[in-house]
Amino acid sequence: MTAVAEETGAGGGRRLRVGPIALTAPAALGMLLFFAAPLVAFTIYSFLTGRLFVVSGPATLDNYREVVSSDLNGILARNSAFIGFLSAFFSIVIALPIAYWLRYAAGRWRVFVLFLITATLFASYLVRIYAWRSILGENGLLNSGLESLGLIDEPLGFILYNKFSVTVALVHIFLPYVVLVLYAGFGPMAPSLLESAQDLGANAVTRWRRVVLPLIAAPAASAFLFVFVLSAGDYVTPQIIGGTSGVLLGVQVQAAFKVVGDFPLGAATALLMLAAFVVCYGLSVLALRLARLDRIRWGQ
Amino acid sequence: MESTQRSPVTAAITLAALVFLFLPLAVLVLFSFHSTGGLSFPFQGFSLRWYREVFGSNEFRSAVLTSLWVALPASGATLVLGTLAAYGLSRSSSRLRGPLALLFFLPITLPGLFLGVSLVVFFSRIDFTLSLKTVVIAHLVYVFPYFLLIARAALDRLDPALEEAAADLGASPVRVFRRVTLPQIWPLLVGATCLAFALSFDEFIITFFVIGSDSTLPLLIWSRLRRTIDPSLNVISTLLLALSLALWIVAFVLTLRSERRRARSLTEAV
Numbered sequence: 001m002t003a004v005a006e007e008t009g010a011g012g013g014r015r016l017r018v019g020p021i022a023l024t025a026p027a028a029l030g031m032l033l034f035f036a037a038p039l040v041a042f043t044i045y046s047f048l049t050g051r052l053f054v055v056s057g058p059a060t061l062d063n064y065r066e067v068v069s070s071d072l073n074g075i076l077a078r079n080s081a082f083i084g085f086l087s088a089f090f091s092i093v094i095a096l097p098i099a100y101w102l103r104y105a106a107g108r109w110r111v112f113v114l115f116l117i118t119a120t121l122f123a124s125y126l127v128r129i130y131a132w133r134s135i136l137g138e139n140g141l142l143n144s145g146l147e148s149l150g151l152i153d154e155p156l157g158f159i160l161y162n163k164f165s166v167t168v169a170l171v172h173i174f175l176p177y178v179v180l181v182l183y184a185g186f187g188p189m190a191p192s193l194l195e196s197a198q199d200l201g202a203n204a205v206t207r208w209r210r211v212v213l214p215l216i217a218a219p220a221a222s223a224f225l226f227v228f229v230l231s232a233g234d235y236v237t238p239q240i241i242g243g244t245s246g247v248l249l250g251v252q253v254q255a256a257f258k259v260v261g262d263f264p265l266g267a268a269t270a271l272l273m274l275a276a277f278v279v280c281y282g283l284s285v286l287a288l289r290l291a292r293l294d295r296i297r298w299g300q
Numbered sequence: 301m302e303s304t305q306r307s308p309v310t311a312a313i314t315l316a317a318l319v320f321l322f323l324p325l326a327v328l329v330l331f332s333f334h335s336t337g338g339l340s341f342p343f344q345g346f347s348l349r350w351y352r353e354v355f356g357s358n359e360f361r362s363a364v365l366t367s368l369w370v371a372l373p374a375s376g377a378t379l380v381l382g383t384l385a386a387y388g389l390s391r392s393s394s395r396l397r398g399p400l401a402l403l404f405f406l407p408i409t410l411p412g413l414f415l416g417v418s419l420v421v422f423f424s425r426i427d428f429t430l431s432l433k434t435v436v437i438a439h440l441v442y443v444f445p446y447f448l449l450i451a452r453a454a455l456d457r458l459d460p461a462l463e464e465a466a467a468d469l470g471a472s473p474v475r476v477f478r479r480v481t482l483p484q485i486w487p488l489l490v491g492a493t494c495l496a497f498a499l500s501f502d503e504f505i506i507t508f509f510v511i512g513s514d515s516t517l518p519l520l521i522w523s524r525l526r527r528t529i530d531p532s533l534n535v536i537s538t539l540l541l542a543l544s545l546a547l548w549i550v551a552f553v554l555t556l557r558s559e560r561r562r563a564r565s566l567t568e569a570v
Binding site: 034 | 304305306307309310311313314317318320321322324325327328331339340341342381382384385387388389391392394396397400403404406407409410411413414415417418419420421422424425437438440441444448498502504505508509518521522525529533534537540541544545547548552556
């Protein structure tokens with residue numbers, strides 16, 4: 001490959017040899033300054049003491065102790081893990097057959113359905129949460145609809161302001177992403193692979209169990225983690241439709257920064273969440289390796 | 301052409317999922333046309349009164365302008381920085397490529413909450429007052445990786461022989477880029493810029509932390525959500541959906557066209 005500025009001959013004089021990598025410099029500087037540096041500052045802050053938007057030293061582990069010892073945080077962490085798990089699980093379970101259909105059975109519908117699914121990906125996040133609130137609410141469309149059809153007499157209380165409603169909204173938000181990831185995951189898996197399995201006498205269940213699922217395990221695991229992390233780290237959905245039982249740890253972080261003004265405590269909470277996510281990532285890599293699913297070569 | 305299977309079960313699940321994805325949005329749009337202030341069934345009839353109310357409100361107009369003020373510079377800067385970075389990454393064999401890719405793509409893996417709060421800490425540390433400028437910076441960090449992902453994929457698929465041939469014939473690197481590379485990838489770059497614009501225009505999670513006293517459209521929705529809700533919120537939501545959809549159609553058509561052109565040129569080459 002050619003370098004951007006080759007040494008030029010007579011007339012051009014000698015110039016410094018700069019590779020094309022130099023073109024990344026402006027973006028790299030920007031990301032160092034506004035992404036890497038803030039993360040460093042953030043980590044340092046988690047060891048300081050904060051009160052009413054003012055931060056002071058010396059370095060201490062008190063914030064971490066406070067986060068870990070709080071009973072409320074324990075409950076919120078369990079809520080976050082639970083809702084993160086449910087959202088990720090249902091997103092994958094629903095997205096798998098869709099991605100399969102798109103790859104192997106959609107025919108001329110493929111582009112259109114892909115368009116529809118990605119279009120909802122673009123639908124504003126807040127708008128979608130609002131849509132679910134207006135559907136699941138006490139006087140919401142689901143209850144009022146069922147009532148005006150005469151199917152129920154009084155509003156169903158269990159559908160809003162709890163873990164259920166938060167999970168439904170989060171699955172709605174993340175399902176399109178998961179479909180795209182799994183669809184891409186099926187990409188290299190030729191239809192002939194499934195046809196050979198069928199020719200060899202495998203029925204639909206066996207084909208899924210022995211061919212489809214092992215081959216899609218790695219992309220599915222990364223999609224699972226993606227949804228898990230983003231759901232467990234969400235602070236908006238739980239506040240709008242979570243009620244008191246659907247509060248997540250992210251809400252606590254948000255309050256530390258916007259309401260209480262204790263930046264160090266919020267930073268410590270967030271970093272512990274991040275550490276938990278990294279552990280989950282490590283576990284999933286390990287699980288794939290143990291199940292020998294990480295090195296599968298795609299057949300043709 | 302690859303064969304197509306029959307798979308009625310997965311087809312039925314796909315259809316059900318499409319209903320699940322679209323029904324809430326359809327109902328939301330329906331009630332933006334409601335003739336009364338109610339947001340529950342039975343539907344009382346159509347009217348445009350809530351649209352008139354929203355278009356007449358100063359709060360709404362200033363939020364739209366604020367969102368544009370943020371999304372235009374954020375997506376414009378992403379286009380320039382992202383194209384340069386994608387070109388640098390895909391045309392270089394430097395050992396810095398790995399660490400740089402890590403730096404560029406890491407923000408995608410972090411929930412927005414972390415980007416938001418770490419920027420708040422950073423801005424307060426360097427005494428940079430929160431304003432729309434801090435929002436533009438935050439959005440740039442947020443949308444840049446998505447743009448780069450698309451731009452790099454587009455560049456990596458190009459046939460390097462064309463650029464090499466142009467360079468061998470004496471074209472300067474800038475000229476090679478302008479006359480050979482750009483004509484092949486511009487539709488995807490425009491599509492990716494639309495994506496960046498849409499992501500920025502809709503962004504709430506990070507914006508909430510780094511904005512000063514101004515209000516973008518998603519922040520307006522947020523503050524309205526905490527007061528009494530009426531169909532005017534459905535109107536604002538519908539308009540936001542319409543804008544996202546329009547941008548997505550542009551991006552999708554451009555991507556599709558460049559895919560088809562590529563497929564055609566590959567067949568011709570064979």
